[in-house]
Amino acid sequence: MMYKAFFSLVRAGLWGISAEPDLYSGLTSTQWQKLYRLAQTQSLLAIVFDGINTLPANLHPPRTLYLQWAAQTLQIEQANDRLNCMIIRLNDLYTTAGLHPVLLKGQGMAAYYRNPRHRQCGDIDIYLGEDDQSKANSLLLNAGARKAGEESDKHASYKLEGVHIENHRLINRMNNPLANYCFTRLVSKWYPHGAEQFIGMPTPPPTFNALYIFLHAFEHFLGSGIGLRQLCDWCCFFERRNTEIDGPCLCRDLHRLGLFRAACTFGYVAVNYLGLKPECLPFNTAPYRHLGEDLVKEIFATGNFGKYDSRITPRPEGYWRGKWHSFCHAMHRISYIYCYAPLEASFYPVTLIKRNIITQLNLLKKRLHP
Numbered sequence: 001m002m003y004k005a006f007f008s009l010v011r012a013g014l015w016g017i018s019a020e021p022d023l024y025s026g027l028t029s030t031q032w033q034k035l036y037r038l039a040q041t042q043s044l045l046a047i048v049f050d051g052i053n054t055l056p057a058n059l060h061p062p063r064t065l066y067l068q069w070a071a072q073t074l075q076i077e078q079a080n081d082r083l084n085c086m087i088i089r090l091n092d093l094y095t096t097a098g099l100h101p102v103l104l105k106g107q108g109m110a111a112y113y114r115n116p117r118h119r120q121c122g123d124i125d126i127y128l129g130e131d132d133q134s135k136a137n138s139l140l141l142n143a144g145a146r147k148a149g150e151e152s153d154k155h156a157s158y159k160l161e162g163v164h165i166e167n168h169r170l171i172n173r174m175n176n177p178l179a180n181y182c183f184t185r186l187v188s189k190w191y192p193h194g195a196e197q198f199i200g201m202p203t204p205p206p207t208f209n210a211l212y213i214f215l216h217a218f219e220h221f222l223g224s225g226i227g228l229r230q231l232c233d234w235c236c237f238f239e240r241r242n243t244e245i246d247g248p249c250l251c252r253d254l255h256r257l258g259l260f261r262a263a264c265t266f267g268y269v270a271v272n273y274l275g276l277k278p279e280c281l282p283f284n285t286a287p288y289r290h291l292g293e294d295l296v297k298e299i300f301a302t303g304n305f306g307k308y309d310s311r312i313t314p315r316p317e318g319y320w321r322g323k324w325h326s327f328c329h330a331m332h333r334i335s336y337i338y339c340y341a342p343l344e345a346s347f348y349p350v351t352l353i354k355r356n357i358i359t360q361l362n363l364l365k366k367r368l369h370p
Contacts, residue, residue: 002031003300006038009051011275013044014232016114019051024059032061036069042299043229046073046118077117083107083124084200086163090126091201093139100192101136102127103201104171105216105233108209111199112236120229123164125155126201129191133169140165153355172215175347179257186211186253206244211253213237214263222337222348225302228274235270238280247282261288262340268292269299291340298336 005023012019027035039048049069052060060066087107094101104127110119128136137156141147145160155168171187174180186208195202204212217230238245254260260283268285269292270276278285285292338345 002034002038006035006048007273009035009039009048010044010228010232012051012054013047013049013118014114014235015275016054017275018054021055021059024055027059027061029062029065032065036061036065038300042227043120044227044232045069045120046076046115047113047120047232049073050115050118073118076120080107080110080117080119080121082163083121086160086165087124088200090124090165093143094126094128094136097135097139099128099132099136099139100195101201102191102195103199103203104168105213108199108201108203109213109233109237112233112240114236119233123166125166125168127168127171127191130169133167136167140167171212172219173351174215174257174344175351176258176343177347179259179344182253182256183215206241207246207250210234210237210241210245210250211257214254214266215257215259217266218259218262218341218344221298222333222341222345224333226299227302228299231266231270231274231299234266235274235276238270239276242280245282251282258343259341261291264288265291265295265340269295 001023005027008019008023011017035048036045039045049072052066052069061069084107087103091101104125106122106125110116110121113119126136133156137158140158140160143160145158145165148157148159148164151157154170154173155166158165158167172183174183190205190208194205196205203209213230213234217226217234220226220230251260254263264283264285265288267276267281267283268288271278271281271285272289272292273296334345334348
């Protein structure tokens, strides 16, 4: 009952339709708190609040909770405004220096929502290529940013005026080496001059973006878990841009990367739970019902980015004990995720070991050459 009521509010918030009133008649304060918690763990607070406001006033949650929800929605709007202003500023900073920044996911996806300010935002991810990432890093530091965490082989993280920014030298790295080679080739086909001027900073072209948004979601699904926000991003993107997406090309690329089955499974949830019209997708999701139903259960078990997974035991103290704990958790997820994308799951342990070796080598270099 709670999940049915929750999805009705999500669909209402996404598409501007009315939630089903019969689902909320007689809901107790405790049940409304559960709905609030679901919206929170899935990073959909403002979207669900929009859905609530399609209901008659007498079916709204208790006043105290309603006001709390409204306050959270206002904070999300303000956070989006800060990020949007920063994106324009960063675009000017980078392009003036002759760089070619491309906005990845995040705020680029918010533009496709019915109310862009109600997508729960996080950081700003910008792709600059392998040659120009270091230049962008210097520009950020000169602008007053400070480093935020260790630099990885994919990106460097900074904080500027409270906004988390990641400068990417790689858009993504797949675990399967052959798939990673194919993905790199796909990027080279459009970067740097094939990006589209859609918002305050260029974004990837539609067909590639449809692939990348899914790939990013699946990467988190494989590693720790995802929330519905990632699928809502994909839904809103397809709803707005499906006529500009080369469907046969997208399906061909998904097959080459070994992700077609996983994409169809995500599509099943998008159509059957989030209300995306089936004709917006270039593939048939009906054969993937069983995997799709399992995916929904997993999404609610893990929450956004796996932050709310109560099945995970606390990470033990000590560096190596902690690493072993994380590795064992990853192995457990692989056994579950294998049916969605066998090759990508099979190569995941290799990626984890390789990343750890690289991290240790970098730490050793810092000790030897402080």
